[in-house]
Amino acid sequence: MSIDHGRRRILAALSASLGLAAAGLPLRSRAAPGRVVVVGGGFGGAAAARALKQLSPDLDVVLIEPAAVFRTCPFSNLYLGGLRSFGSLGHHYGHLQRRHGVRVVRSMARAVDAEQRQVRLADGTRLGYDRLILSPGIDLRWDALEGYDQAAAERLPHAWKAGAQSRLLRRQIRAMDDGGLFLMVIPDNPYRCPPGPYERAAMVAHYFRQHKPRSKVLLLDAKDAFSKQALFEQGWRQVYGDMIEWVGFSGDGEVVRVDAGERSVETAFGQRHQAAVINVIPPQQAGYIARQAGVTDRSGWAPVKAGTFESSLVPNVYVIGDAAVAAPMPKSAFCAHSQAGVTAAAVLASLADRPPPEPVWLNTCFSLIDADYAISISGHYRLVDGEIRELAGGVSPLVATTEFRGREAEHARNWYAAMTQSIWGA
């Protein structure tokens, strides 16, 4: 290691330990392999930042994230059901910064200048990059469902981003009377976490069984089929009897209007439903910075080159996680982490002017039906003729022992611990 190089590392370590402000970052990186800026500190972005530093320790990696603590959507349904504390969902960036050499800037990315290769932060600072990875997750569409805006979400929570909304929904569930109705509005595809609404139904029923046994869960869905449907319906019946009712599109399940004041919803064919608690999961789109950077198309999501997840629209910008169009991969935390690994390798190859290495992606989504009853879906994805294809995978068997369902519940807990540890842990 040259003296110059050594000095750079010491300076980098020093500024990292001082809790580096964005103002302390030069516009251009002096690190030899260059600088990669990652926007968004969730499963995709934080994992990408960590993977980049692991694969290339001298690379200058900057992670931009406004929140001091990231709260995971995975297991937030368990919090609603009383199986996990709110605190257990939170993960901070201290280890990424101090142990793994990622420079964490606590700020919001406001704009991307792809020509100049700069990101502008909330305080006006401009940050230069050689490659940019956007992992902004989702934004809720406040224009998509009549009557559902940010004000309405304070009465009819979505709780589709973990945090204050999760706590609000939990408070409402706890405050309702025994015998009251919990109603969930579920959107059409694509949206974050395809099995999430159906796990949530089970977790709310889990809470009702213990505390409000006369209450019911009604799901109004804009589609006719959903992820792991047969397994969910079997599990709901086995564990909760007739407590959970699902109404699909064909049964007039599509909600077209909500009334926050009246706490009611109206379906496409004019049926009105009133409920004690209404959880509205509205249609979604890629997070703000992806739209601002021009990497999204008319669908609201970001089309990407399948092998690398580089934007199809803007060069040197990569989009991973829920914001990207990655079908047949679902919008899941597991996929975001998997894409982070592949894209980190692709970005490093691109910086070194090498062709991208061959990718492989995995997914596994566990859904809890009860504390000791889980089901899962897995997928193994490759690039085939320039497209992402599922080469192996499947769901839990419909016929299985109690012990088998219990082991999958244990696996779900193990997965959560391992995944969060490998991203945010020491």
Added chain:
Amino acid sequence: MPTRRKNQVAAANIVRSAGWLFGALIFACSPLPAEEVPVTTLAHGCIACHGADATPRGGEIPPLAGRDAEVLLDLLQAYRSDGAAESTSMHRLTGGYSDDELAALAQYFSEQAQ
């Protein structure tokens, strides 16, 4: 898409339509792969559930780092062949890996120090 995977897909199709012997012959005659999935990319998928550390976390899913390569490879092959009674989801995930990839993974994790 690298030549090898193309050939594997082609080989799989031929296996299905014309019997495994003919397919295996085609496969055996195909040129060597131009590119491979880096083992770090392969391993990135595993650590999502197994973690990167060698220290057991007390759950049902065991750590992989520091384990014997032969034992790991045996397990992986058993999962892939669907013969492992213990499998919940491992047989679904291992289905997509080649022999070489499983061996590379087993070797990689065995070399990850405590």
